[in-house]
Amino acid sequence: MAYISLDQVVKRYQMGEVTITAADHISFDIDKGEFVIIVGPSGAGKTTVLNILGGMDACDEGTITVDGSPVSSYSSRQLTTYRRYDIGFVFQFYNLVQNLTALENVELAAQICKDPLDAGDVLRHVGLGDRLNNFPAQLSGGEQQRVAIARALAKNPKLLLCDEPTGALDYVTGKSILKLLQDTCRQQGMTVIVITHNTAIAPMADKVIHVKNGRVDRIDRNPSPTPVE
Ligand code: ADP
Ligand code: ADP
Numbered sequence: 551m552a553y554i555s556l557d558q559v560v561k562r563y564q565m566g567e568v569t570i571t572a573a574d575h576i577s578f579d580i581d582k583g584e585f586v587i588i589v590g591p592s593g594a595g596k597t598t599v600l601n602i603l604g605g606m607d608a609c610d611e612g613t614i615t616v617d618g619s620p621v622s623s624y625s626s627r628q629l630t631t632y633r634r635y636d637i638g639f640v641f642q643f644y645n646l647v648q649n650l651t652a653l654e655n656v657e658l659a660a661q662i663c664k665d666p667l668d669a670g671d672v673l674r675h676v677g678l679g680d681r682l683n684n685f686p687a688q689l690s691g692g693e694q695q696r697v698a699i700a701r702a703l704a705k706n707p708k709l710l711l712c713d714e715p716t717g718a719l720d721y722v723t724g725k726s727i728l729k730l731l732q733d734t735c736r737q738q739g740m741t742v743i744v745i746t747h748n749t750a751i752a753p754m755a756d757k758v759i760h761v762k763n764g765r766v767d768r769i770d771r772n773p774s775p776t777p778v779e
Contacts, residue, residue, distance in 0.1 A: 551615065552579035553741065554603070554709070559612035559622075572598040573609065574764035580757065582617075585735040585775065586743045587752055590761035596714055596745045599761065603743070604711045605629040605635045617708055635664050636674050638702030638710040642717040644694040646686040652697045653682040653705070660704040672700040676730060692723035699730060710734070712744045728754065729778035754778050 554611055561573040572595045588596050600682055601607040603614065605621060608629070614622040616636070624632060646655050653669055660666035673682055675695040688693050695715060712731065716724030728744075732754055735742040744755075752758045753776045760767040 552619060553582040553584075554580040555613075555615045556599070556603070557613045557615075559599070559602060559609045559614060561595075561602060561607065561609050571617045571764050573602065575612070576761075576764070577612075578766060578768055578769060580741065580743070582734065582741055583739040584741055584756045585732055585754070586741075586757045586759065587755040588743060588745045588759045588761055588769070589749055589752055590747065591677050592747055594761045596747075596761055598764075600711050600713055600743065600745055603709075604639060605633040626777040634662060635705070636703050636708045637765070638707035640695070640698050640702050640710065640712040640715045642714040644686070644691075646694055646697055646701075647758070648686050651683050651685055652678060652689065652700075655686070655697055656704045659701045663705045665706050667704050667706050669700070669704055672704045673697070675734075676700045690723070691719050692726060695727050696718065696730065699727070699734075703734065708741065709711040710740055710742045712742065714745055714747070716746070716748075725778060732778050 557577050559573050562568045563572055588599065602609045609622055612622065621632060625626060650658060652673060656669035660669050670682060673679060674737055676699055676704050678693060678696050681689060689725050714718040719727060728751060728774060731742050731744060734740050753772060756772055756775055758770040
């Protein structure tokens, strides 16, 4: 059994009379330590899939298994625990607490976890060892995203889920964030899933899941992914 497995997952949204099938029998497997990109046009269902996998939303049909656990049959209480302990989230717009320093932002997230890493150590890992006491407004977009990644990693999660993590950044800064995510995957064996609409970054992943109209269009495996330079 794969580390992560989605089998025939369906998610519908009811908009008055109209039913939108945002995920339409989605199936894929992901191994532990894989660097995976989910790519597809806007509205394809990428965020829907990530939210379901991260326990932020429940699916209507199908099964989801993560590390042997049946996430799709979790109660809402179990889902809360799963989100809190097992999943690190990174979003396009960092979502940092503005009146807390970088260190405090990471400590706040780590506090509620079972087995957190040291906040200072994780900030040093993401290259912010000299920025611990800065507030978000004193940091660049790329640095704020590094804090957000540190905050996610400090939970020592099973899985890092990133929704358009470079979407608000310029090309060069975005590249350095992708490099950090890829290095984290390679060096720490972290399973990392990145959503993007940008097909240019596909060669860097072990596996590329192409999503279109709520369905898996194609899955590509890269035998030799390109390192982000
Ligand atoms: P992507 O991340 O690929 O841009 P989404 O997963 O956000 O796509 O959306 C897939 C489809 O589901 C879209 O048609 C979107 O409008 C719809 N959708 C997403 N979330 C909701 C929601 N909460 N309510 C209604 N429709 C939604
Ligand atoms: P968009 O597609 O959102 O208009 P870009 O094409 O500039 O924007 O790329 C989005 C992000 O993806 C950028 O921030 C960049 O860091 C990253 N990216 C795109 N192409 C590459 C590449 N070939 N190598 C590394 N990173 C890339």
